[in-house]
Amino acid sequence: MASSSLSVVLLLLCLAAAASAQMSPTFYDASCPGALATIKSSVAAAVSSDPRMAASLLRLHFHDCFVQGCDASVLLAGNERNAFGNVGSLRGFDVIDKIKSNVEQACKRTVSCADILAVAARDSVVAVGGPSWTVSLGRRDSDTASETLANRDLPAPSLSVTDLITRFAAKGLNHTDMVALSGAHTIGQAQCKNFRTRLYSEENIDPALATSRKATCPQLTGSGDSNLAPLDDTTPDMFDNAYFVNLKLNKGLLHSDQVLYTLAGGATEDIIDGFASNQDAFNNAFAAAMVKMGNISPLIFPQGQVRRICSRAN
Numbered sequence: 561m562a563s564s565s566l567s568v569v570l571l572l573l574c575l576a577a578a579a580s581a582q583m584s585p586t587f588y589d590a591s592c593p594g595a596l597a598t599i600k601s602s603v604a605a606a607v608s609s610d611p612r613m614a615a616s617l618l619r620l621h622f623h624d625c626f627v628q629g630c631d632a633s634v635l636l637a638g639n640e641r642n643a644f645g646n647v648g649s650l651r652g653f654d655v656i657d658k659i660k661s662n663v664e665q666a667c668k669r670t671v672s673c674a675d676i677l678a679v680a681a682r683d684s685v686v687a688v689g690g691p692s693w694t695v696s697l698g699r700r701d702s703d704t705a706s707e708t709l710a711n712r713d714l715p716a717p718s719l720s721v722t723d724l725i726t727r728f729a730a731k732g733l734n735h736t737d738m739v740a741l742s743g744a745h746t747i748g749q750a751q752c753k754n755f756r757t758r759l760y761s762e763e764n765i766d767p768a769l770a771t772s773r774k775a776t777c778p779q780l781t782g783s784g785d786s787n788l789a790p791l792d793d794t795t796p797d798m799f800d801n802a803y804f805v806n807l808k809l810n811k812g813l814l815h816s817d818q819v820l821y822t823l824a825g826g827a828t829e830d831i832i833d834g835f836a837s838n839q840d841a842f843n844n845a846f847a848a849a850m851v852k853m854g855n856i857s858p859l860i861f862p863q864g865q866v867r868r869i870c871s872r873a874n
Contacts, residue, residue: 582860587675587697592667599676602659603683606652611797614684615748616652621681622741622853623650624674626731627710629857631702632673634710635870643710648786649751653871656680660870673870674699678854685846688747690799693847695854700864703873717754717814721824724816731856733849739820739831740845741853745791746803750813752777753785758815764822766810769793773813789813804836 588595607614623646624634634640635656641647656676663671675697686692715727728738759770760779776787790796791813792803803817812818820828835842865874 583696583698583855583858585694585696588667588671592663592670594666595663595671596679598662598666599659599679600683602655602662603680604687606655606658607684607687611688612747612749613652613655614688614797614799615744616650617655617677617684618681618744619748620650620652620656621677622744623710623714624677625853625856626713626715626727628702628704628706629859630674630678630699630854631857631859631864632677632699632867632870633702633705635673635677636702636705636873637871639705639707640710641705643707643714645714645716646710656870660867664868669866669868672699672701672864672866674701674858676870681854682850685799685850688797688799691843691847693851696851698858698860700859700861701867701870701873702859702864715816717750717816718757719816719819721819721827724820725827731853733852735828736831736845737849737852739828739835740842740849742817742820743801743803743835743842743846745814745817746795746801747797747799748791749788749796750791751785752787752789753781755789755813755815756781758813758818762815762818764810764818765812769811769813791817801835801839801842804832804842807832808836 603617620634624630624632627633627640634650635653641650656673659676659680660673663676678695678699682693682695713727715724719727724738725735755773756777756779758765759773759777773789776784776789778784792806793811794802794806806812807818807821810818810822812821821832835845867874
């Protein structure tokens with residue numbers, strides 16, 4: 561079993577390397593020179609209007625790449641959108657649709673929805689004070705999506721450290737990548753249903769945080785399920801390293817956050833200590849991990865298509 565898993569990871573890495581060799585940051589320089597500026601201005605406007613949108617667009621890219629690769633399958637109506645980790649919680653589809661419409665007006669059927677997602681994720685992070693990174697472009701869009709694969713591959717907030725490591729390793733991402741990408745929870749919010757068990761059943765939680773969150777997240781299942789709370793209670797709308805500082809104080813909101821520090825058995829604590837004490841170290845690791853994640857099994861011409869509308873295949 562271990563040998564089989566290693567073979568799968570090696571295959572994914574080889575495919576990603578081959579695909580990335582065909583991709584380029586300048587992919588649209590000739591065919592759609594205004595594309596990146598259009599995406600950036602649209603993201604800036606959306607985040608200015610709703611700061612939470614930065615986390616939402618970043619999450620869309622993450623949830624896309626973790627299911628059959630970075631191919632915009634998460635944007636297709638139905639299917640992946642109905643998976644346990646997506647239904648009722650993924651948002652930002654309207655922002656991506658608007659960006660796509662603006663880009664289509666300038667360059668018809670040229671810029672893929674998958675590339676728009678990748679660039680929008682980067683620009684969202686920058687818009688709230690986070691690092692930038694170079695996005696290689698040239699992804700194509702899938703014409704299929706899978707709710708089954710989404711339920712299998714997306715990391716759930718209830719997972720143990722071992723299960724998290726396994727999920728990330730299956731995508732070619734190591735311990736540092738996993739912790740850095742988890743740091744995306746320095747922005748955004750979570751629904752009560754995803755942290756209720758932690759509030760009422762776990763001991764490794766700051767008492768003041770638990771008391772505060774219980775006020776809007778009752779213990780009774782089904783009551784207040786969709787009520788929101790910030791994942792980072794310190795600076796919820798700023799991309800910084802407060803998330804890691806919070807983990808050291810037992811202030812991680814999700815089980816899958818806090819276990820990285822208090823139940824990791826030595827696997828990730830040192831990484832968190834480093835990020836908590838050094839903002840630049842986190843920024844650099846996050847940017848590197850986003851580049852790796854953005855290269856998970858992209859579709860490259862002649863595979864896939866460039867969708868005219870992101871929510872449906874051509």
